Amino acid sequence: xxxxxxxxxxxxxxxxxxxxxxxxxxxxxxxxxxxxxxxxxxxxxxxxxxxxxxxxxxxxxxxxxxxxxxxxxxxxxxxxxxxxxxxxxxxxxxxxxxxxxxxxxxxxxxxxxxxxxxxxxxxxxxxxxxxxxxxxxxxxxxxxxxxxxxxxxxxxxxxxxxxxxxxxxxxxxxxxxxxxxxxxxxxxxxxxxxxxxxxxxxxxxxxxxxxxxxxxxxxxxxxxxxxxxxxxxxxxxxxxxxxxxxxxxxxxxxxxxxxxxxxxxxxxxxxxxxxxxxxxxxxxxxxxxxxxxxxxxxxxxxxxxxxxxxxxxxxxxxxxxxxxxxxxxxxxxxxxxxxxxxxxxxxxxxxxxxxxxxxxxxxxxxxxxxxxxxxxxxxxxxxxxxxxxxxxxxxxxxxxxxxxxxxxxxxxxxxxxxxxxxxxxxxxxxxxxxxxxxxxxxxxxxxxxxxxxxxxxxxxxxxxxxxxxxxxxxxxxxxxxxxxxxxxxxxxxxxxxxxxxxxxxxxxxxxxxxxxxxxxxxxxxxxxxxxxxxxxxxxxxxxxxxxxx
Numbered sequence: 001x002x003x004x005x006x007x008x009x010x011x012x013x014x015x016x017x018x019x020x021x022x023x024x025x026x027x028x029x030x031x032x033x034x035x036x037x038x039x040x041x042x043x044x045x046x047x048x049x050x051x052x053x054x055x056x057x058x059x060x061x062x063x064x065x066x067x068x069x070x071x072x073x074x075x076x077x078x079x080x081x082x083x084x085x086x087x088x089x090x091x092x093x094x095x096x097x098x099x100x101x102x103x104x105x106x107x108x109x110x111x112x113x114x115x116x117x118x119x120x121x122x123x124x125x126x127x128x129x130x131x132x133x134x135x136x137x138x139x140x141x142x143x144x145x146x147x148x149x150x151x152x153x154x155x156x157x158x159x160x161x162x163x164x165x166x167x168x169x170x171x172x173x174x175x176x177x178x179x180x181x182x183x184x185x186x187x188x189x190x191x192x193x194x195x196x197x198x199x200x201x202x203x204x205x206x207x208x209x210x211x212x213x214x215x216x217x218x219x220x221x222x223x224x225x226x227x228x229x230x231x232x233x234x235x236x237x238x239x240x241x242x243x244x245x246x247x248x249x250x251x252x253x254x255x256x257x258x259x260x261x262x263x264x265x266x267x268x269x270x271x272x273x274x275x276x277x278x279x280x281x282x283x284x285x286x287x288x289x290x291x292x293x294x295x296x297x298x299x300x301x302x303x304x305x306x307x308x309x310x311x312x313x314x315x316x317x318x319x320x321x322x323x324x325x326x327x328x329x330x331x332x333x334x335x336x337x338x339x340x341x342x343x344x345x346x347x348x349x350x351x352x353x354x355x356x357x358x359x360x361x362x363x364x365x366x367x368x369x370x371x372x373x374x375x376x377x378x379x380x381x382x383x384x385x386x387x388x389x390x391x392x393x394x395x396x397x398x399x400x401x402x403x404x405x406x407x408x409x410x411x412x413x414x415x416x417x418x419x420x421x422x423x424x425x426x427x428x429x430x431x432x433x434x435x436x437x438x439x440x441x442x443x444x445x446x447x448x449x450x451x452x453x454x455x456x457x458x459x460x461x462x463x464x465x466x467x468x469x470x471x472x473x474x475x476x477x478x479x480x481x482x483x484x485x486x487x488x489x490x491x492x493x494x495x496x497x498x499x500x501x502x503x504x505x506x507x508x509x510x511x512x513x514x515x516x517x518x519x520x521x522x523x524x525x526x527x528x529x530x531x532x533x534x535x536x537x538x539x540x541x542x543x544x545x546x547x548x549x
Contacts, residue, residue: 002300003041005245006128007120009302009328011045014132016116018046021053021132023086023117025073028057029064034122039099042120054112056089056105070121074131077117081135086112124282125291127303152321153387153549154395156235156333156380158227159489162198162373163476166230171493173475174501177521179359181371181477187342194348194355197340198373198477209296217283217292218260223376224251224289224337225296231378232297232333236392246330247301248323251290252316254309254338254481254536260284262343289337301329309536310444312336312481313377314544317488318401320381332381336485340374340477348372354448361505362445362471363452363517370446373477377485394549395492399433399529402426406539413539415450417458420533423541424462427531431545435463438545439527440494440518442487442501444535445471446478455533456513458541468525470518471503484534484542491530495548498524 011018026038042050058069058076065072080086092106116134123129162180163170173180181198189195203222205214208229214222228249264280282288287305294303302323306316313336320332348355356369387394402423408414428435441464445452459465472490473479479486490501502518509517532544 001041001044002126002128003038003120003122004044005300006130007041007045007118010118010130010132016132019049021046021116021118023077023080023112023114024053024055025077025080025117025119026055026057027120027122028059028089030057030059036098038120039102051101051103054086054103054105056087058087060090060092061087070119070129070131073119073121074133077119077131077133080114080117081133084111084114085109086114123287124285125287126294127287150325151384152324152381152398153384154379154398154492155382155387155392156231156237156378157395157489157492158230158232158234158378159376160203160223160226160230161200161375161476161479165201167234167489170489171497171499174472174490174493175499175522177475177502177504179475179504181360181373189345192345192349194345194357194371196357196371197345198371199340200374213292213296218257218288219341220253220257220259220337220339221283221289221292223374224335225293227337227376227378228293228297228333228335231380235380237331237380243330244298244300247299248320248329248332249290249294249299249301249303250306250316250320250332250334251287251293251303252306252312252334252336252481252485253286253289254307254312255344256286256307257283257288258343259339259341289335293333293335299333307481308540309538310480310483311534311536311540311542312484314484314532314534314542317379317398317544318403318542321398324381324383330386333378334381335376335378336482337376338374338480338482340372344372356447359505360447360474360477361507362443362447362474362503363456363509363515364506365508365510367447367449367452370448370473371477373479375476375479375482375486377482377489379485379488396495396549397547399545399547400427400429400431401545402430402543404541408539411537413451413454413535413537415454417454417456417461419539420454420458420535420541421461423543424458424464424531424533427543427545428462431529431547433529433545435467438464438467438529438531439525440491440500441467441469441531441533442490443469443471444473444483444487444533445503446473451535453510453513455535456510456515459515460513464531465514466516467531468500468518468523469503469515470501472501474504474506475501484532487532487534488544488546491532491546494527494530495546498526500525
């Protein structure tokens with residue numbers, strides 16, 4: 001049903017009927033589960049017309065290229081359209097075919113007029129995607145996807161991590177300026193230079209998952225599901241009312257299920273391939289958490305996983321916002337999660353100048369590095385008109401965003417902040433907001449001098465020198481791909497409660513790049529618009545502007 005739904009959505013978006021498709025490039029893995037399910041999905045969509053459509057599997061020739069498979073198969077469809085040739089399904093044995101009425105283009109390519117080609121893809125975790133390509137026709141254009149200017153609002157919040165369970169506990173830490181990190185207790189940190197971190201609190205399935213499903217999840221999926229349930233309940237929604245097929249789930253993670261990947265690979269490295277644990281493997285893929293969320297909560301709408309380092313969560317919010325604006329989903333659940341464990345610490349600890357053995361001091365000229373933290377944070381997004389129709393509580397409006405990148409250095413960033421300033425400027429421009437209207441900036445500063453100086457320079461260049469600036473990472477640690485989501489929580493606190501999250505431990509601000517630092521807890525102000533910054537090593541910058549509801 002999921003695969004059929006993806007094909008139907010793609011056809012609807014293209015303004016085509018099933019009868020207009022002249023070639024299908026199937027997912028076709030050669031595994032019994034796929035090769036029985038995929039033709040069933042195709043029959044649901046194409047009905048009695050399906051036997052007349054050539055269907056083939058590119059994987060039969062080149063194998064399964066995992067994440068690259070969909071791109072290769074889409075390129076195959078482009079070539080089929082361009083050359084009017086359909087590729088074969090090689091190694092095909094007609095006598096073993098379970099669907100003898102279908103044309104799988106056995107073993108030999110053939111000339112065939114291909115006006116429209118459909119590429120179908122599956123992925124572990126319940127992901128289904130479909131791409132349609134066709135011959136160029138000047139009169140054929142992609143129909144508009146909906147009201148592209150619709151305002152998107154945040155109606156649900158969920159958070160879990162060292163700061164506690166629930167957004168209120170996180171906001172209490174922000175308000176009090178109380179750091180969440182401390183001595184590591186979940187594993188022995190003695191082999192490492194850094195022995196501090198913000199560890200995940202113990203989690204229980206009670207109220208979030210059945211015990212059976214909980215046992216199948218790894219740590220990342222559990223903290224993601226807890227955050228998702230909290231946000232969903234906070235929004236006051238029910239799957240029956242909203243419609244499971246109209247619910248988009250966008251998952252964001254910077255590092256993915258590292259603990260599970262490490263455990264799976266460790267057994268193979270130490271004991272050989274025969275020791276691989278098949279129970280671990282399903283959770284080693286980046287989108288496993290999204291699959292667990294959909295299974296536990298009954299969602300069947302569009303789902304995607306964003307992995308882009310420190311800007312993962314901000315990018316996921318942008319992706320979900322555009323889906324809602326274009327009418328591709330009715331509601332979006334954006335879930336962000338990153339672990340903190342020994343494998344994460346070991347990888348970061350070996351990088352000189354990154355981690356500190358003391359407190360985090362963003363924007364301080366004597367800062368010595370950052371600390372890491374775990375987090376699971378979720379948001380429910382809706383179009384403003386839909387939220388108004390059901391009289392939902394609205395936390396904030398997503399007003400605008402900016403994205404930029406540099407080519408300065410692999411694993412580094414441009415210390416002058418030029419590209420970062422462009423992201424900030426684009427966010428302000430798309431929001432229609434002037435710098436002097438911003439009442440608070442949740443900065444990405446983390447205690448790494450290079451990063452903090454680049455952001456300070458970017459804010460100055462974008463005209464935000466006098467904007468009150470605070471660094472939530474001084475309280476939560478660097479939650480990697482979820483850090484942007486942490487900053488959104490701080491921005492929402494400023495918009496709804498007038499509380500500005502400070503940069504704690506800031507004693508000697510960088511004198512040559514002055515900013516309006518929020519240095520003490522409990523500062524209050526009337527905030528109409530808030531700026532949220534995030535960055536990723538390698539030179540990726542995302543800025544968001546949120547507005548008061």
